[in-house]
Amino acid sequence: MSERKTNKPRVEVTIEQKLEYVKLMIDEGYSNRKVMEISGASESAVSRWKRQYVAELKGQTPEGKKALTPDQQRIQALEKQLWRAKRDNDILKKATAFFVRDNNALS
Secondary structure: OOOOOOOOOOOOOOHHHHHHHHHHHHHHOOOHHHHHHHHOOOHHHHHHHHHHHHHHHOOOOOOOOOOOOHHHHHHHHHHHHHHHHHHHHHHHHHHHHHHHHHHHHHO
16 A cells, blocks of 8 residues: 655744744855755745745735735735725715716706
C-alpha cells in the first residue's frame, strides 16, 4: 500500500507578523529557511511575503491581498474609501433621476 501524504496544518500569521518576518529576511539577512522554522509557514508563503514586501517598497499596491507596509495599507484604505464614495454618488444620481421622473409624471 502506498503512504498517503498528509498536509501540514495551516499556520495563521497576522500582517504584523508577516512584516516582522520579512524585515528579518531583508534587514537582518535571515534565510527563507530560518524564517520558515521560526514562523512555521511553508516555503511558498515565506517567498510570497518577501516578494510582496519588495514590490510594496517599489510602490506597487497589492491587489486582492492586504498590504504589509503602512504606506500601502493607507493607500488601500483610501482606495476603498474612494470606491465607497463613488458608489454612494451613483446611488444618489439614480435616486435623483427617479424622483425627477416621478415629479414630471405628476405634472
